[in-house]
Amino acid sequence: MGLKNNLHKLKLKYKGTKMAPAFNAIHTFLYLPDETTHNGTHIKAADDLKRTMNTVIMAMVPCLLFGMFNAGYQHNLQVGEIQAVTVGFFSPEFWALDNFMIGFWKIIPLVIVSYGVGLGIEFLFAVIKGHEVEEGYLVTGMLVPLIVPVDIPLWMLAVAVVFGVVIGKEVFGGTGMNILNPALTIRAFLFFAYPTWMSGDKVWVEGAVERTNEIAAGANLDAISGETILGTLAQGKAVTHSVADMFLGFIPGSVGETSTLLIVLGGLFLVFAKIGSWRIMLSSCVGAIVMGLIFNGVVSSGWITETSKFYGLMSTEFWHHLLIGGFAFGTVFMATDPVTASQTNKGKWIYGFLIGFLSIMIRVFNPAYPEGVMLAILLMNVFAPTIDHYVVQGNVKKRMKRLKAKVA
Amino acid sequence: MSNDIRIKKGLDIKLIGEADKTVEQAIISNYYTIRPEDFHGVIPKLVAKEGTSVKAGDTLFFDKSQESVMFASPVSGKVIEVQRGPKRRIDAIKIEADKSQVYADLAAFDLNSATAESVKAHLLASGCWPFVKQRPYDVIANPNKPPKAIFISGYASAPLAADLDFTLKGKEAELQAAVTALGKLTEGAVHISVGTSSSPLAGLTGVTTHKVSGPHPSGNVGTLINKVNPVNKGEVVWTVNAQDLVIIGELLLTGKFNAERIVALVGSSVEKPRYFKTIIGSEISTLIYDKGVSKGGNDRVISGNVLSGKQIKPDGNLDYYSNVVSVIPEGDDYELFGWNKPVFNKISTSRAMTFSWLSKSKKYDLNTNTNGEHRAFVTTGVYEEVFPLDIYPMQILKACMYKDLDEMEALGMYEVAPEDFALTEFVCVSKQPHQKIIREGLDLMLKEIG
Numbered sequence: 092m093g094l095k096n097n098l099h100k101l102k103l104k105y106k107g108t109k110m111a112p113a114f115n116a117i118h119t120f121l122y123l124p125d126e127t128t129h130n131g132t133h134i135k136a137a138d139d140l141k142r143t144m145n146t147v148i149m150a151m152v153p154c155l156l157f158g159m160f161n162a163g164y165q166h167n168l169q170v171g172e173i174q175a176v177t178v179g180f181f182s183p184e185f186w187a188l189d190n191f192m193i194g195f196w197k198i199i200p201l202v203i204v205s206y207g208v209g210l211g212i213e214f215l216f217a218v219i220k221g222h223e224v225e226e227g228y229l230v231t232g233m234l235v236p237l238i239v240p241v242d243i244p245l246w247m248l249a250v251a252v253v254f255g256v257v258i259g260k261e262v263f264g265g266t267g268m269n270i271l272n273p274a275l276t277i278r279a280f281l282f283f284a285y286p287t288w289m290s291g292d293k294v295w296v297e298g299a300v301e302r303t304n305e306i307a308a309g310a311n312l313d314a315i316s317g318e319t320i321l322g323t324l325a326q327g328k329a330v331t332h333s334v335a336d337m338f339l340g341f342i343p344g345s346v347g348e349t350s351t352l353l354i355v356l357g358g359l360f361l362v363f364a365k366i367g368s369w370r371i372m373l374s375s376c377v378g379a380i381v382m383g384l385i386f387n388g389v390v391s392s393g394w395i396t397e398t399s400k401f402y403g404l405m406s407t408e409f410w411h412h413l414l415i416g417g418f419a420f421g422t423v424f425m426a427t428d429p430v431t432a433s434q435t436n437k438g439k440w441i442y443g444f445l446i447g448f449l450s451i452m453i454r455v456f457n458p459a460y461p462e463g464v465m466l467a468i469l470l471m472n473v474f475a476p477t478i479d480h481y482v483v484q485g486n487v488k489k490r491m492k493r494l495k496a497k498v499a
Numbered sequence: 500m501s502n503d504i505r506i507k508k509g510l511d512i513k514l515i516g517e518a519d520k521t522v523e524q525a526i527i528s529n530y531y532t533i534r535p536e537d538f539h540g541v542i543p544k545l546v547a548k549e550g551t552s553v554k555a556g557d558t559l560f561f562d563k564s565q566e567s568v569m570f571a572s573p574v575s576g577k578v579i580e581v582q583r584g585p586k587r588r589i590d591a592i593k594i595e596a597d598k599s600q601v602y603a604d605l606a607a608f609d610l611n612s613a614t615a616e617s618v619k620a621h622l623l624a625s626g627c628w629p630f631v632k633q634r635p636y637d638v639i640a641n642p643n644k645p646p647k648a649i650f651i652s653g654y655a656s657a658p659l660a661a662d663l664d665f666t667l668k669g670k671e672a673e674l675q676a677a678v679t680a681l682g683k684l685t686e687g688a689v690h691i692s693v694g695t696s697s698s699p700l701a702g703l704t705g706v707t708t709h710k711v712s713g714p715h716p717s718g719n720v721g722t723l724i725n726k727v728n729p730v731n732k733g734e735v736v737w738t739v740n741a742q743d744l745v746i747i748g749e750l751l752l753t754g755k756f757n758a759e760r761i762v763a764l765v766g767s768s769v770e771k772p773r774y775f776k777t778i779i780g781s782e783i784s785t786l787i788y789d790k791g792v793s794k795g796g797n798d799r800v801i802s803g804n805v806l807s808g809k810q811i812k813p814d815g816n817l818d819y820y821s822n823v824v825s826v827i828p829e830g831d832d833y834e835l836f837g838w839n840k841p842v843f844n845k846i847s848t849s850r851a852m853t854f855s856w857l858s859k860s861k862k863y864d865l866n867t868n869t870n871g872e873h874r875a876f877v878t879t880g881v882y883e884e885v886f887p888l889d890i891y892p893m894q895i896l897k898a899c900m901y902k903d904l905d906e907m908e909a910l911g912m913y914e915v916a917p918e919d920f921a922l923t924e925f926v927c928v929s930k931q932p933h934q935k936i937i938r939e940g941l942d943l944m945l946k947e948i949g
Contacts, residue, residue, distance in 0.1 A: 095833050095835070098833075099833070119838070119872060120838075121835065121836065122833035122834060122835055122836075122837065123833060123834040123835075123836075123837025123838055123868070123870065123871070124833065124869075124871075124872060125830075125831045125832050125833050125868070126831075126868065126869045126872065127799075127829055127830050127831050127866075127867040127868055127869060128867045128868075128869055129810070129932075130809060130810055130935075131807075131921075131924055131932045131933070131934045131935055132805070132806045132807070132921055132924045132925045132934070133799060133801055133805045133806070133808065133810065133825075133827065133867050134512070134514075134658075134805050134806070134827065134865040134866070134867065134925065135868070135869050135870050135871075135924075135925060135927075135930065136845070136846055136847050136848060136870065136925055136926045136927075137842045137845035137846065137847040137853045137855070137870050138847050138848075138849050138851060138853065138870070138871070138926070138928050139838060139869075139870055139871020139872065139874075139928060139930065140871065140872075140874045140877055140878075140928055140929060141838035141839065141871065142838050142839060142851050142852065142853075142871070142928075143849075143851060143877070143878060143928055145838065145839045145851075145852075146849075146851040146852065223872055223873075223874075225874060225875070226874075227877070264875075265875065266874070266875060266877060267874065267875030267876055267877045267929070268875060363850055364849055364850045364851045364852075365848065365849040365850055365851070365881075366849060366851055366878075368879075368880060429877055429878045429879045429880075430877055432879070434879040434880075434893060434894075435879075435891065435894075436880060436883060439880075479894075483891055483894055483910070486889070486890070486891055486910070486911075487909040487910065489889070490731070490909065490911060491909075493729065493731055494731040494732055494733075497731055497734075
């Protein structure tokens with residue numbers, strides 16, 4: 092094992108120098124380190140943070156691949172190259188190499204920018220602060236390309252990643268210390284800084300913005316417009332996509348959020364691996380369903396009329412809310428981030444429920460941008476410590492009561 | 500109310516190298532060493548200076564802050580060396596044993612007419628008191644503060660633990676004498692947990708027995724306390740290891756301080772794991788070099804179990820409280836892509852490409868590799884699955900780390916000992932040293948609150 096020995100020698104060489112964290116990050120990526128336990132438990136379980144993070148990434152890979160096909164599919168569909176899918180999930184119209192290549196060349200740069208910029212900052216901070224490079228960004232870096240519109244300019248993404256990693260995480264002390272989900276901080280930054288690139292009907296299909304510019308410059312072409320289902324509903328228009336399309340994911344939207352089927356499979360994998368919290372996923376769905384039912388009830392009891400601007404989204408059947416927009420993706424991959432979620436099991440139920448509940452509420456009532464998952468999760472990230480505080484207080488009170496019973 | 504205790508949260512760690520149920524007389528050790536660090540928080544004041552001849556049961560030193568607590572020599576012989584560390588701290592007292600053992604005559608004790616005071620005085624003077632520990636703080640019991648109850652675990656659930664049903668067999672008389680004496684020291688009950696009804700402890704009278712079942716830490720005394728009568732602020736409970744009851748019992752019945760103990764030699768590096776009859780403080784080499792561990796092997800010798808024991812050198816000594824010596828391979832080697840490849844030969848509570856969930860009864864050969872680097876706390880809900888106490892483990896650990904005494908107290912710090920956090924430390928994805936964090940937290944509380 093020449094490589095192993097050479098790397099070990101290099102490790103000893105770098106030990107104590109500024110560059111040690113950077114070298115160790117690459118070294119431990121190749122080899123599980125030779126570190127042994129000291130007093131305390133002499134043996135340790137097999138899991139470490141790298142393995143945990145890697146499992147989450149594995150759960151997202153199907154969404155990423157689907158996103159690549161879907162980016163090309165939506166583009167080709169709009170420009171009239173191909174027909175809409177007809178025969179379910181395995182339609183050949185969708186799983187075509189043409190589609191994939193368009194998406195591949197569009198999305199791989201997003202992934203590279205996300206990881207390149209984000210990990211660059213992580214390495215920089217690790218070297219400056221002299222701690223090991225932490226694994227948190229491995230998941231964030233994969234989440235980011237999946238939650239942005241496919242046409243987002245790369246420089247915007249880079250700026251947002253810098254903001255999200257530095258302000259969202261490093262200023263708090265790095266992985267494990269942050270209050271807000273870094274990936275959502277990045278997305279929120281994009282959303283508030285460059286709203287025209289994050290909403291409307293021009294950003295969700297590859298090439299739409301470019302085509303609009305060409306038309307404005309006098310080219311004789313058909314406009315490409317791809318609106319998300321939520322956008323359509325918010326404007327009170329009829330949705331042209333079938334429920335099956337929504338579930339399988341043949342709809343416009345952020346790169347990785349469209350296929351509820353693959354997200355559910357990823358979620359089940361995470362629950363099975365005991366990495367993702369089923370409590371949060373389940374309670375979040377329950378919360379969304381409750382809110383959806385309330386809105387359906389408002390509509391069916393005739394409290395609002397069809398002319399109301401909320402009618403379109405309020406009358407959406409409650410369970411459709413689970414299939415459209417970023418709800419499923421947010422619930423499975425972002426609300427469950429253990430650092431920013433509630434940390435107690437009881438707290439997770441409350442936290443998840445409120446995320447689902449608020450997501451649908453914001454989705455319906457936000458006039459400018461008909462999606463609420465991002466804001467609901469960020470809001471609950473802020474409240475998670477408070478929820479935990481009250482859950483833990485329950486345990487503390489029990490102890491106090493026991494003491495009082497003794498004294499009395 | 501049933502006295503049975505069944506826990507569901509926990510983890511049985513099944514390892515290769517369980518001891519055969521045969522007892523051998525260990526080779527008589529020439530030298531015995533007592534290390535004051537075995538007694539947490541004790542500042543020793545030496546009585547037997549270098550060159551003194553002592554009998555088994557004679558006082559070696561006492562505790563400066565609690566002068567009535569005497570520490571006895573396990574053997575008769577001559578104190579040949581007092582090893583000192585920085586600031587003249589006593590690190591170890593080395594005794595060269597006599598060829599034939601002489602016991603200090605402490606006289607048999609009449610239990611029937613004994614009072615709490617006389618029992619206490621006898622145990623203190625004879626050197627048996629250090630076997631009695633207390634919670635809060637997991638230190639030797641303060642003899643001046645009577646406990647609300649006394650807890651003894653008669654069921655060892657830790658990985659490769661010595662089977663107490665086997666090692667205590669035939670010692671019923673000593674056990675009974677010891678628990679009768681201890682019963683006089685508390686107004687409450689003496690609670691004993693047993694794994695099976697055939698345990699030598701199951702038939703004792705004057706005690707409350709609890710049958711415990713479920714995965715480790717069902718046999719930890721901390722679990723028993725938490726389920727039966729948790730410690731509140733201002734209260735004290737005492738705990739005694741079941742094997743030490745034998746020494747206390749023999750002292751009461753015969754007047755001899757006989758530090759003999761049956762010890763299991765276990766672990767995957769041991770050629771023939773089995774039980775030995777040996778004496779506290781004896782050299783480990785007397786156990787491990789005959790059909791034990793191959794010389795020059797890259798192994799770790801632990802006095803105690805693999806979760807909470809102390810690492811010792813192969814020429815080290817059996818510590819004061821352990822009845823297990825574990826030897827496992829060191830894991831100081833790299834593993835290519837060890838962090839992402841599927842893992843079949845290590846234990847995990849997750850299923851993140853780890854497959855120990857497939858075969859529940861498989862025994863593993865684990866080494867001392869940490870399987871990853873130290874990180875901040877990230878994952879949640881993992882500790883709760885292996886932690887049966889009604890306490891929030893991560894929250895209390897964090898309270899210890901930022902040294903918030905009020906919060907530590909509120910979250911239940913009076914109830915815990917480091918060993919209660921051994922399993923959470925084992926499964927910790929961030930590889931945090933939980934037992935050390937708890938120990939330092941307890942020390943801080945002891946110092947600040949007392």
